[in-house]
Amino acid sequence: MAANQATARDQTPARQQSEVRQQSEVRIIGGGLGEGLAGENFTQAFRNHPAGVAVVTADAGDGPVALTATSVFSVSVEPPLLVFSLSDRSSSSGGIQGAASVVVHLLGAHELHLAKLCATSGVDRFADRSSWDRLETGEPYFTRVDTWIRGTIVGRMRAGASTVVALHALEARLPDADSAASPLVYHNRSWHGLGEHSRIAG
Numbered sequence: 001m002a003a004n005q006a007t008a009r010d011q012t013p014a015r016q017q018s019e020v021r022q023q024s025e026v027r028i029i030g031g032g033l034g035e036g037l038a039g040e041n042f043t044q045a046f047r048n049h050p051a052g053v054a055v056v057t058a059d060a061g062d063g064p065v066a067l068t069a070t071s072v073f074s075v076s077v078e079p080p081l082l083v084f085s086l087s088d089r090s091s092s093s094g095g096i097q098g099a100a101s102v103v104v105h106l107l108g109a110h111e112l113h114l115a116k117l118c119a120t121s122g123v124d125r126f127a128d129r130s131s132w133d134r135l136e137t138g139e140p141y142f143t144r145v146d147t148w149i150r151g152t153i154v155g156r157m158r159a160g161a162s163t164v165v166a167l168h169a170l171e172a173r174l175p176d177a178d179s180a181a182s183p184l185v186y187h188n189r190s191w192h193g194l195g196e197h198s199r200i201a202g
Contacts, residue, residue, distance in 0.1 A: 109193030
């Protein structure tokens with residue numbers, strides 16, 4: 001009986017190690033120096049990573065263009081730099097790449113309609129003439145958006161089927177601190193609004 005019990009105890013760590021290995025095999029995909037992670041697995045990983053939502057507008061001389069972007073983020077304060085990416089599949093990509101300057105609108109949850117409009121293919125995103133205007137410097141912008149940043153393009157880098165654009169911020173419209181809207185976030189193929197209901201204490 002004692003011998004049997006000893007055998008069971010001896011096997012327990014090995015069984016636990018096996019379970020850990022099995023869990024690791026389920027969770028870790030790819031690795032090594034091969035061709036890289038499969039596209040569907042890469043997409044799945046980022047599907048659970050939320051991102052802020054922005055609309056980028058520009059006019060390279062052929063009329064205003066706009067697109068919705070979830071790849072905008074700041075990279076430097078001095079100098080003030082931000083980046084975003086443009087997919088080759090976007091019909092507005094060429095117009096934005098050809099412009100010297102753009103306006104990046106950082107959207108709140110109440111501006112969801114604009115995010116959807118500029119993410120829809122085959123529509124005139126500037127059909128409602130009352131919703132947009134031009135800055136004194138010529139760039140088109142959506143007048144009702146609380147926060148936007150105008151800047152000049154200072155760098156472009158090809159990355160797969162996209163172009164990463166670096167922007168030097170020159171001018172901004174900022175909301176009052178007391179009236180800051182709930183940010184619009186895109187997560188797992190759906191739109192979300194952040195607010196006190198989503199705050200985690202700690």
